[in-house]
Every structure is written in C-alpha cells, then in structure tokens.
Amino acid sequence: MQYQNTISFALNCDKNDPLKSYRDQFHIPQHNGQDCIYLVGNSLGLQPKSTRSYIEQELKDWQDLGVEGHFDERATRPWFHYHKFLKSHLAKLAGAKEMEVVSMNSLTTNLHLMMVSFYRPTAKRFKIITEAGAFPSDQYALETQLHFHANKGGERLFEPEEALVELKPRTGEETLRTEDILAAIDEHKDQLALVMMAGVQYYTGQLFNIQEITKKGHECGALVGFDLAHAFGNIPLNLHGDGVDFAVWCSYKYLNSGPGSVSGVFVHERHGSNPDLPRFAGWWGHDESKRFQMKKGFIPMAGADAWQLSNVNVLPSAAHLASLEIFSEAGIENLRQKSILLTGFMEFLLNDLNRGGEKIKIITPRDPDQRGAQLSLCLSTGGKDLFNQLGENGIIADWREPNVIRVAAVPMYNSFEDVWKFVEKLKKLLS
Structure with missing residues (x-):
C-alpha cells in the first residue's frame, strides 16, 4: 500500500x-x-458488547437451576463441559488440534504446571534459554523453578544462576537476531533442557521465529515452550505444525476477555497422549467418565485437558467465549x-x-x-x-x-x- x-x-x-x-x-x-x-x-483489550449477555445468561442459569446448571439440558451451556465450548475457537487461533488446547487457570499458574512436566533437569541437562528482560511472570517462574530443582536427594545438581541463559541483543541493537538465538541454543546444547521464550516480546514488540527456534531446540535435544501472552490473537500461530512442546497465554490482551480473565495452554499431542508424563494433577484433569466415582488413582484425560486442576471458572469463560466467537467470525x-x-x-x-x-x-x-x-x-x-x-x-x-x-x-x-x-x-x- x-x-x-x-x-x-x-x-x-x-x-x-x-x-x-x-x-x-x-x-x-x-x-x-x-x-x-x-x-x-x-495490555487490556476492549469489552465486546456481547460480553454482558453471555455472562448474564450464566447468571440466569445459576439463578434458575442452581447446581443443576452443570448438567441440566435446560442450561444454555452446561457448566460441566463449558471449557469444550471454547476449544474450536482456541484451536483455530493456536494452529492446533482441539485436543491440544484448553482454557484454565491464570498464565503464571499454567506456566508452572507446564514446567512441572517439561522442565526435568538432570546433572547433565539443566539449562534454560530465554530472552533477557522477559516479562516478570516468566522471569520469576523460571527463577523459582531453577531454585526448586537445583538440589535433589541432598545433592547439588547445578547452580541456578548458571542455569539460566538470558539472550541479549548485540551492542547497539534493540532486538535479538534469529541467527544469534539459534547459535546460543547450539552453543549450550549439551547442557540444555528447555528453551522458554515469549512469542512476542512484551517490551520491544519483537515477534520471534517460533518455527526455527523450536526446530533448533529439538535438534539440540531440548524441549521448547512459549509464553504467547502478546502473540495469541495478535498473529496467526501454527503450534502443532511447528512442533512446539507447550505454550501458555492470557486472554485479557488481544483476546478481549476481561481483566485477569482465564488463561489457556497448548500441549502437543505427542505429550498429551502420554499418560505417564509427570504432572501436578487435579480433579478436572481426571478421566471425565469416571470423575464422579471419587476414587483414588489419577487417570489423565487425553490431550491438554489432563492438565486441568479444578472445574471451569464459568463467568470469566463466558466473557472469553463472547470474544472468541467474534475472532472466529472475523478470521x-x-x-x-x-x-x-x-x-x-x-x-x-x-x-x-x-x-x-x-x-x-x-x-x-x-x-x-x-x-x-x-x-x-x-x-x-x-x-x-x-x-x-x-x-x-x-x-x-x-x-x-x-x-x-x-x-x-x-x-x-x-x-x-x-x-x-x-x-x-x-x-x-x-x-
């Protein structure tokens, strides 16, 4: 133009x-x-005019049905399955299969849950690569995860300060070059456990090359995850095709779902189909066909749903759904x-x-x-x-x-x- x-x-x-x-x-x-x-x-997306009616519908179902709103066919969207009403929309935005995405919790909670499964350091492989000046959510999560894992069985596996590799732009430049990111991954490949970066860097607005970073990380034997808080709903994504291991995002920025609204996660199907993958489990991640049997022994749902902890936050999810339907219509x-x-x-x-x-x-x-x-x-x-x-x-x-x-x-x-x-x-x- x-x-x-x-x-x-x-x-x-x-x-x-x-x-x-x-x-x-x-x-x-x-x-x-x-x-x-x-x-x-x-930072905070505007409110869709449809949001009020979506939330008021759930308030009305709560008013009229009480606890029966979870299952009753009179409910507009029964709450037991509420997260499923968002899946098709999230999958389109993520470039993923529906089983690979789910809305739940808040972003930093989800980042910690993902790192439980995907950051499994050993004395040999313990390093994490990220961008310098990452958003505080990422900085604090990575920092505390490193301190949590540094000791095992009374042994010191690694020094947390040496385990975090923060990539800075070249002198006189404001953003990272893709070739420098890839070179750093290669440099640390023998000790690298995880590459964990933003999709879009919050301060500079730089969009990182998710495909190339993921490919290089995997070639070097590391897992690769992204914080997509500033990317989701901003740019088209192809998380499944790019082979990303996991990703997290919030919904209150470009996704226009309200202050502090529900977060979301992506877990690639190769991991979501592995019931033996370590994770912190909760009731809502348990096999839904057996959930109300209330028995011991966690049986994970297939896909990203297995990382759910508690039942759905329905009112924030209603606001989320209102916006996601606009996204699906606009494309x-x-x-x-x-x-x-x-x-x-x-x-x-x-x-x-x-x-x-x-x-x-x-x-x-x-x-x-x-x-x-x-x-x-x-x-x-x-x-x-x-x-x-x-x-x-x-x-x-x-x-x-x-x-x-x-x-x-x-x-x-x-x-x-x-x-x-x-x-x-x-x-x-x-x-």
Whole structure:
C-alpha cells in the first residue's frame, strides 16, 4: 500500500476496510464525550458488547437451576463441559488440534504446571534459554523453578544462576537476531533442557521465529515452550505444525476477555497422549467418565485437558467465549492482514514525523514478519511527560520503564483514523 499522510487517506482506508464493522461490536472508552483513541489492546483489550449477555445468561442459569446448571439440558451451556465450548475457537487461533488446547487457570499458574512436566533437569541437562528482560511472570517462574530443582536427594545438581541463559541483543541493537538465538541454543546444547521464550516480546514488540527456534531446540535435544501472552490473537500461530512442546497465554490482551480473565495452554499431542508424563494433577484433569466415582488413582484425560486442576471458572469463560466467537467470525488471517497495514501506516507517519531529526525511535523491528500490532516508541528524555499528555488528550497508550511508550493499533477495533489522529497529536505535543 502507498501510504499518504492525510486524514482523507485514513478515512478512505477505513471506508474500504472489510473488517470495519467489528469496531461497532466493542465499547470504546470516552473522553470529553468522544471516543478515546485506544491503543493499548496489547495490555487490556476492549469489552465486546456481547460480553454482558453471555455472562448474564450464566447468571440466569445459576439463578434458575442452581447446581443443576452443570448438567441440566435446560442450561444454555452446561457448566460441566463449558471449557469444550471454547476449544474450536482456541484451536483455530493456536494452529492446533482441539485436543491440544484448553482454557484454565491464570498464565503464571499454567506456566508452572507446564514446567512441572517439561522442565526435568538432570546433572547433565539443566539449562534454560530465554530472552533477557522477559516479562516478570516468566522471569520469576523460571527463577523459582531453577531454585526448586537445583538440589535433589541432598545433592547439588547445578547452580541456578548458571542455569539460566538470558539472550541479549548485540551492542547497539534493540532486538535479538534469529541467527544469534539459534547459535546460543547450539552453543549450550549439551547442557540444555528447555528453551522458554515469549512469542512476542512484551517490551520491544519483537515477534520471534517460533518455527526455527523450536526446530533448533529439538535438534539440540531440548524441549521448547512459549509464553504467547502478546502473540495469541495478535498473529496467526501454527503450534502443532511447528512442533512446539507447550505454550501458555492470557486472554485479557488481544483476546478481549476481561481483566485477569482465564488463561489457556497448548500441549502437543505427542505429550498429551502420554499418560505417564509427570504432572501436578487435579480433579478436572481426571478421566471425565469416571470423575464422579471419587476414587483414588489419577487417570489423565487425553490431550491438554489432563492438565486441568479444578472445574471451569464459568463467568470469566463466558466473557472469553463472547470474544472468541467474534475472532472466529472475523478470521485471524484477515485480522493479521489489516494489522500489517495499520501498523505500517503508523510507522509511515512516525517516520514522517521524524523528518529533519529523530524525535522518536521505534525499537520494534521494521520487518512486518518480525512484529505484531505493537510499536514500542523510545524517547531519550521526557517520555513519561509525553505519555501523560497523551492521556490528557484522550489517547490511551502504555508506559513501560525506563523510556518506552507502547502503542498497538488492534485490527479488531482500531481504525486508520485512530492512527492518523494519534500521530498528529504526538506531533503537536512534541512541538
């Protein structure tokens, strides 16, 4: 697309946008009686207008049926099987089989559950590779797992500080090169147990090459998992085809399912079909045909369902389902096509703003294949003040220490007009 820095160009793009009607399916926060320019769906997605009715339906079934809502045919969606209503939607977004995905718990809980099964260190293989500056959920989970496993039977297997390999960009660069990630995996292959990285890095917005990282990890004898909090619902995924061992994600960012809403996991079928794989078990992961016999002896469900602990959180899952049905209707490939154009338009406008001297540095990769919807804007000074001024002008972005404003033009509800107005306001504030 040949971009132009005019409001008429932006409005024409919106007029011809095949996904433009989806914006009307979301509540847009207001500022002085006008729609905000909401560019923070990478932190908390907007509420679908259908969410209220989905939750109210479950409240009504609870009101009318009480405990019978679990099984009674009068229930709209019986709660016993509620997680199954989400599976087809999640499988499409994950590029997975339905048996390989399930919604449950919260992201960090799920990450720990996955590491119980997939991080099994020995005195020889104990290292974990991740990106430096990973989101705190990942940092703390990896750190504490290493300390938990460092001693076995009174013996010191390894030193936790030496076991975590954190990959940093080259000097003078902001993001990791794929060849450097692959080289690091190869360098540590004799001691490597797990590669555990983000799908999209939360700070820089870099999209990692999941396929190549997984392939190299497996060649070197390691298992490979991803935190997809900033990737799920943002980019098309192919977790089954890429051979990823496991993945976790949240649903409140691009998936628009409400603050702190239910997480999800992917477990490749080669692991989900292995009943002997070590795991921390719970009632809801037990064979559902025998679940209510209440007998000792855990018999895992087939697939990712075996990692469930407790019965479904129905009200958050109802909000999740409301959004997922919109995703299935819109199509993640269609959303991705629009996302590339929206983010490209924002980049074009920012480059135009920088003519005559760089005012804002984009630290997100310029290659659309190496990023999602997010651009991370770095300012050497005054970044927090600029961020606050944007908020005072009805532009909701996201601040991350020490000096980055994150903005994400989400294709489900953001417009080209949003992007143009954002950069125009940015230009005025900077001047």
